[in-house]
Amino acid sequence: MNIAPPLPALPFRLGGVHHVAYRCKDAKETVLWYRRMLGMDFVLAIAEDRVPSTKAPDPYMHVFLDAGGGNVLAFFELPTQPPMGRDPATPAWVQHIAFKLPDRAALMAAKDHLEAKGVEVLGVTDHSLFHSIYFFDPNGHRLELSCPDPDEAALQARLDEVKWDMLEEWSQTRRAPRHAAFLHERELGTPVEMGR
Structure with a gap:
């Protein structure tokens, strides 16, 4: 059994995610889509002709949306850059x-709402800990909506016990460790022994 290495003593502590930013094809279309499909409020727009951090001449529109719970999702429209693409080596389901x-x-x-608006939705997918649906925004970004499973806390406790062992085995073999096979047994309808 592996023991977690101690967290380093740092002169600061993170307070959460301020925002996460992605690129978009059209800032207005993106804001309106997220409002209509997911009920996100438009909270801020910033536009510049030069990038503040690098000073590079690169006009942009930067929009910020309220994702709930103090979380902010942001997008950049970059009209002078080549069209958006994807990393061809990374499958679409990963990011x-x-x-x-x-x-x-x-x-x-949410699934019914999205489908009624013409959005193609994949799922519900049972991940044991949580259940999810998947779909894409107009920019090609994959989105997931998830809700907890009623057994989430007990399952999370079991996963917490094996996470470091799983990470170590993966780092040595690059094969899926079997420490959490109970999650898949649950998906297949096999009873899961919760106490351990």
Whole structure:
């Protein structure tokens, strides 16, 4: 059993994520889509002709949306840059933004809402700890809406016990460790022994 290395003593402590920023094709279209589809409020716009950090001449529109719970999702429209692309070596399902919903009823309501608006939705996918739906925004960014499973706390406790062992085995073999196989057994309908 691996023991977690101690956290380093740093002269600061993070207070959370200030915002996460992605690129968009059209700032106005993006703001309106997120308002209409996910109910995010438009909280701020910043536009410059030069990048403040690098001083490079690169006009942009930077928009900020309220993602709930003090979280902010931001986008840059960059009209003088080449068209947006994706990393061709990374599958489309890997890079995504996941948002929380309180329960299964809210997840199903969101799914119905999105589909009624013409958004193609994948799922509900049972991840054991949580349940998710997936879809894409107009910029090609994959989005996930997730709600907790009723057994989330017990499952999380079991996963917490094996996370360092899993990480170590993965780093040595690059094969999926079996420490958390109980999650997949649960997905397949096999009873999961919660106490351990």
